[in-house]
Amino acid sequence: MAAKAKIVSIETIKPSTPTPKHLRDLKLSLLDQLIPHQIYFPLFLCYSHHDINNAFGGTGDHFSIISQKLKTSLSHALTLYYPYCGKSLKDNISIDCNDMGVAFIESKVHVKLSDILNNPKLELLVKDFFPFDPFNFDEQPEANLAVQLTQFSCGGIALAVPFDHKVGDGSTSGYFLRAWALLATGQGSLIEAPQIETSLLYFPPSRNIPNINFRDVISKEELASKVCHVVNLRSLIDPPLPEVTRGNLIVHSLSPSLELKGEVGLHDFAEMARKAVIRVDKDYVSKFVVDGIIKVVEEMKATKEEGVPVYTFTSLMRVDFYGIDFGWGKPTWVGTVGRRRMKNAVMLFPTRDGEGTEAWITLSKVDMVQFERNPELIQCLVWRLSLDGVTTLSNLARRGVLGCNIQPLVSSSKVEKWISRQLHGL
Incomplete structure (x- = not known):
């Protein structure tokens, strides 16, 4: 251009x-x-x-x-x-x-x-x-x-x-x-009229916010890794909140650490993802609403201080x-566009027909070079752009002109697990 x-x-x-x-x-x-x-x-x-x-x-x-x-x-x-x-x-x-x-x-x-x-x-x-x-x-x-x-x-x-x-x-x-x-x-x-102030009833503001930046998790060479899911709380609060409730009604849910010992397979990462997601149920959220939010923040802070690599997944698949x-x-x-400031981040978007998944991945420059050379990634990748540690993948079965019918190589439910496996080898 x-x-x-x-x-x-x-x-x-x-x-x-x-x-x-x-x-x-x-x-x-x-x-x-x-x-x-x-x-x-x-x-x-x-x-x-x-x-x-x-x-x-x-x-x-x-x-x-x-x-x-x-x-x-x-x-x-x-x-x-x-x-x-x-x-x-x-x-x-x-x-x-x-x-x-x-x-x-x-x-x-x-x-x-x-x-x-x-x-x-x-x-x-x-x-x-x-x-x-x-x-x-x-x-x-x-x-x-x-x-x-x-x-x-x-x-x-x-x-x-x-x-x-x-x-x-x-x-x-x-x-x-x-x-x-x-x-x-x-x-x-x-x-549907937005509910501008409803979230304040569940999460009132505080003047004593812990000193933690969710977008500054530093990765080091450790023999452990975690998956962090950004979970929408609206449907999990009792009673459920409408999706038009304004605000950041999300929580970061961390999986247990996975030690890199022996052969690590896809089922290991599937288990990490499963544990991170299922822990955020209505009981968890009810405790979270009352007094647990600081615990989640401190958990993220402790993980940062330990130097454990955390790969954060955000899914926008349900946003139309x-x-x-x-x-x-x-x-x-x-x-979205490049140069996201959060390290080790994966953002999932739907494709136009709703059948595929597009992934935006942010890594350090060193890790991105290694990630892009992954043989399995190269076989799957059809469309890619990269800049300063930002890569976007579209898992398309065939390439065509704009507006073509798009079919995924793998189901959307498996994309996150597949990417986790590729990232974990870094």
Whole structure:
């Protein structure tokens, strides 16, 4: 990709209805407080020119119509999800929901969308198509959300949206996008209103947060390894919370250490994964809600201090990112971008047809070189891009043009176990 996106306009989008004064000081839940400051979840949604032309009934430049529709519907979406147009305070206690608005950037680039997707370069995706670099702390604005809409020469578009993790997890981001899309298509009545403050009832904030950064687990050469699963708590709390409950309703569940003695097989890693997941049941969560959260934090801290390598898995397989239709079809591709700051991390995304699994893997540069040379990985890998220790894998049975029918090489339920086996040999 030789061409650089050119910014053509910058506008601040504010909520269609001002946030009432009694809602402007939103306290963070304890789980929100545990998320490090200035950690973003960047999403990149691509829409093909074929779908856009079909939606508008012919070829032509539909960019201005698309942009205006997105701006208008975003304004209404921010009325529902008002924390996104505020500012996360550095005291780690609250969000100032001051209706400061969201930056909406329009840009154009003289390359085709297919050129980007067929030969993606992660550093350029961040530099050219995002409103700011979500992984550069020195240059980040104090924004909970920003949007950049880019038009490609073919007529396709990309929507880049970095979400402040303090405001919510992947589920919250997904429901925000769904509400935004429903408003854009005149289906606002189908929106399930978000529960902005419910999580505070279960996890009230604290002024005594342990000094632990979940994204700074340091790997050393040890004869042990753990698998850490990020588990959604919403369905496990009694009574269950709706998925539209805003916030970071997640817990990190660690498997017992696995000693590297003798032959280590897939069943060993399956057992690690099983133990990490089954321990997070309703009884566990009930104790966790009452007084166990600090114990989990201390467990992570102890693991960090021991130097035990921890491989963290986050699954977004149940978040319907490919259902985000603003009125011109479903996305051709949805993904995140590189240079994630968490070591030894695996993020799982669904493929467009819902049958496959795409994995984003972050390792140290040394480990990544060894990982990418793994013979079994090379046999399975069909699509790959790598930068500074970031690799994305798509387990496809065959490669084709954008929007082709995709079948997985292995079932989605086995992807995590398979990756665990490859990582454990590092």
